[in-house]
Amino acid sequence: xxxxxxxxxxxxxxxxxxxxxxxxxxxxxxxxxxxxxxxxxxxxxxxxxxxxxxxxxxxxxxxxxxxxxxxxxxxxxxxxxxxxxxxxxxxxxxxxxxxxxxxxxxxxxxxxxxxxxxxxxxxxxxxxxxxxxxxxxxxxxxxxxxxxxxxxxxxxxxxxxxxxxxxxxxxxxxxxxxxxxxxxxxxxxxxxxxxxxxxxxxxxxxxxxxxxxxxxxxxxxxxxxxxxxxxxxxxxxxxxxxxxxxxxxxxxxxxxxxxxxxxxxxxxxxxxxxxxxxxxxxxxxxxxx
Amino acid sequence: xxxxxxxxxxxxxxxxxxxxxxxxxxxxxxxxxxxxxxxxxxxxxxxxxxxxxxxxxxxxxxxxxxxxxxxxxxxxxxxxxxxxxxxxxxxxxxxxxxxxxxxxxxxxxxxxxxxxxxxxxxxxxxxxxxxxxxxxxxxxxxxxxxxxxxxxxxxxxxxxxxxxxxxxxxxxxxxxxxxxxxxxxxxxxxxxxxxxxxxxxxxxxxxxxxxxxxxxxxxxxxxxxxxxxxxxxxxxxxxxxxxxxxxxxxxxxxxxxxxxxxxxxxxxxxxxxxxxxxxxxxx
Ligand SMILES: Nc1ncnc2c1ncn2[C@@H]1O[C@H](COP(=O)(O)OP(=O)(O)OP(=O)(O)O)[C@@H](O)[C@H]1O
Ligand SMILES: [Mg+2]
Numbered sequence: 257x258x259x260x261x262x263x264x265x266x267x268x269x270x271x272x273x274x275x276x277x278x279x280x281x282x283x284x285x286x287x288x289x290x291x292x293x294x295x296x297x298x299x300x301x302x303x304x305x306x307x308x309x310x311x312x313x314x315x316x317x318x319x320x321x322x323x324x325x326x327x328x329x330x331x332x333x334x335x336x337x338x339x340x341x342x343x344x345x346x347x348x349x350x351x352x353x354x355x356x357x358x359x360x361x362x363x364x365x366x367x368x369x370x371x372x373x374x375x376x377x378x379x380x381x382x383x384x385x386x387x388x389x390x391x392x393x394x395x396x397x398x399x400x401x402x403x404x405x406x407x408x409x410x411x412x413x414x415x416x417x418x419x420x421x422x423x424x425x426x427x428x429x430x431x432x433x434x435x436x437x438x439x440x441x442x443x444x445x446x447x448x449x450x451x452x453x454x455x456x457x458x459x460x461x462x463x464x465x466x467x468x469x470x471x472x473x474x475x476x477x478x479x480x481x482x483x484x485x486x487x488x489x490x491x492x493x494x495x496x497x498x499x500x501x502x503x504x505x506x507x508x509x510x511x512x513x514x515x516x517x518x519x520x521x522x523x524x525x526x527x528x529x530x531x532x533x534x535x536x537x538x539x540x541x542x543x544x545x
Numbered sequence: 546x547x548x549x550x551x552x553x554x555x556x557x558x559x560x561x562x563x564x565x566x567x568x569x570x571x572x573x574x575x576x577x578x579x580x581x582x583x584x585x586x587x588x589x590x591x592x593x594x595x596x597x598x599x600x601x602x603x604x605x606x607x608x609x610x611x612x613x614x615x616x617x618x619x620x621x622x623x624x625x626x627x628x629x630x631x632x633x634x635x636x637x638x639x640x641x642x643x644x645x646x647x648x649x650x651x652x653x654x655x656x657x658x659x660x661x662x663x664x665x666x667x668x669x670x671x672x673x674x675x676x677x678x679x680x681x682x683x684x685x686x687x688x689x690x691x692x693x694x695x696x697x698x699x700x701x702x703x704x705x706x707x708x709x710x711x712x713x714x715x716x717x718x719x720x721x722x723x724x725x726x727x728x729x730x731x732x733x734x735x736x737x738x739x740x741x742x743x744x745x746x747x748x749x750x751x752x753x754x755x756x757x758x759x760x761x762x763x764x765x766x767x768x769x770x771x772x773x774x775x776x777x778x779x780x781x782x783x784x785x786x787x788x789x790x791x792x793x794x795x796x797x798x799x800x801x802x803x804x805x806x807x808x809x810x811x812x813x814x815x816x817x818x819x820x821x822x823x824x825x826x827x828x
Binding site: 329340342344407 | 732734751
């Protein structure tokens with residue numbers, strides 16, 4: 257736990273008459289990429305919003321950098337599912353707005369310059385003066401990424417950032433995020449429904465059971481070596497075991513494990529599995545079905 | 546291309562309709578005999594005032610007469626020949642100045658207040674009953690109170706304009722502000738943008754089209770109300786001028802006033818339309 261940048265300690269979200277999840281414990285280390293996978297409605301967005309500081313948990317705390325968080329922070333940038341660009345601003349102004357929050361003393365010219373540079377990093381230098389309505393879905397999402405990265409956050413939070421895109425664009429953006437995150441050794445937390453996306457990007461994949469009363473059932477350690485390449489991912493040894501394991505979870509175990517806690521279940525020590533490297537580690541204790 | 550053809554056709558049809566209408570009017574007025582003054586019921590004549598009794602200009606004017614009178618009026622719109630005899634341009638300018646003053650005052654109050662109401666559900670709920678009760682009141686109902694307290698007819702009509710244009714702007718601003726997309730507010734929050742910066746850079750532009758819609762409705766209502774207000778308090782302005790021409794039984798002047806009021810109203814609406822387009826945004 258000493259290396260943990262973010263430490264989630266027993267958070268819960270309860271609504272009158274329904275507990276979405278409770279007693280959720282996990283951590284994200286510095287420079288680590290963690291994906292959260294689970295079925296719709298299990299509370300993933302809620303977890304991310306709590307990490308971002310946009311919502312307060314009904315119970316429990318989130319410790320970031322040794323301090324309990326009490327609200328949003330520039331250190332934790334969010335890439336929203338629906339890009340969330342301001343439609344009245346150009347791409348450049350959207351990024352410059354974020355920069356002006358990080359650097360209130362910068363003059364306009366410097367903000368514009370930095371915004372342009374941030375857009376160039378995601379390959380959108382030519383579209384800086386366009387309004388979001390003039391951009392394709394993929395380009396909009398790129399502007400959202402540029403906006404989040406421009407402020408040099410300590411952590412990146414992403415809520416299904418690519419789910420609204422077509423497969424081709426999604427692939428390109430995944431590689432881009434993978435590259436940018438690796439370059440900057442960025443700590444990142446991402447929600448996804450796409451198993452390949454999780455395998456490509458994540459160091460660890462958190463699996464959540466179906467709600468209500470969802471819990472963290474398993475932590476899958478992704479032992480596939482980096483750099484990972486989308487085109488060759490499925491040729492990597494261990495890839496199929498990893499993928500099958502996660503798919504099995506999503507198809508059956510997320511449902512069968514839902515609700516009931518196995519005897520001796522410790523929410524603070526969720527079992528870790530390494531399906532991609534079965535010969536190196538002994539088979540981990542499986543959570544009983 | 547085809548839309549341009551349609552537009553040209555529509556313009557042609559408009560012109561044809563106008564010509565047919567004016568032609569029918571002119572024809573029926575000529576053939577119907579306009580010397581109907583003699584047939585006037587004496588009580589009605591008394592009601593119409595001195596002009597009718599003296600057998601002045603009676604009967605309904607023909608388009609040709611109106612056109613001639615219009616030419617006379619617009620040739621020298623800004624003459625001043627005593628307090629009760631001023632050019633129609635001057636009268637319109639008085640009305641426009643009152644509308645501008647009342648409208649801008651209303652905007653200065655309604656937009657900031659609407660902002661607060663839109664941002665605070667508490668304030669919104671607390672002020673809602675007052676707004677709901679006051680909004681449906683005809684602005685002219687305020688006139689006696691205004692005259693009594695202000696004791697100046699011109700400022701009273703500005704006050705009436707203020708009252709009538711404040712509601713649409715207030716409600717639209719509050720609505721626009723309160724319906725700012727949550728995700729944009731969340732962006733601002735995660736960027737730790739301050740309250741003022743969020744209001745200025747996010748909420749105001751987000752709500753601007755809705756606010757402009759409110760302003761557009763307001764200016765329309767204000768232009769409707771100023772005519773009635775000036776008829777009531779007299780003195781100057783296009784409303785007073787209409788009333789004055791009615792007392793002179795100069796129907797041609799009244800038709801002209803209706804035409805000019807319509808054109809000015811259209812121009813005001815277009816002006817706000819241009820502003821609305823400037824702040825519009827598309828998703
Ligand atoms: N105000 C509320 N009252 C009761 N339940 C609510 C309320 N708001 C959200 N929920 C429930 O909380 C749960 C978690 O929602 P959340 O958006 O976090 O799900 P999610 O895992 O992100 O789903 P998706 O994958 O579809 O985005 C949902 O089941 C939703 O029905
Ligand atoms: Mg979600």
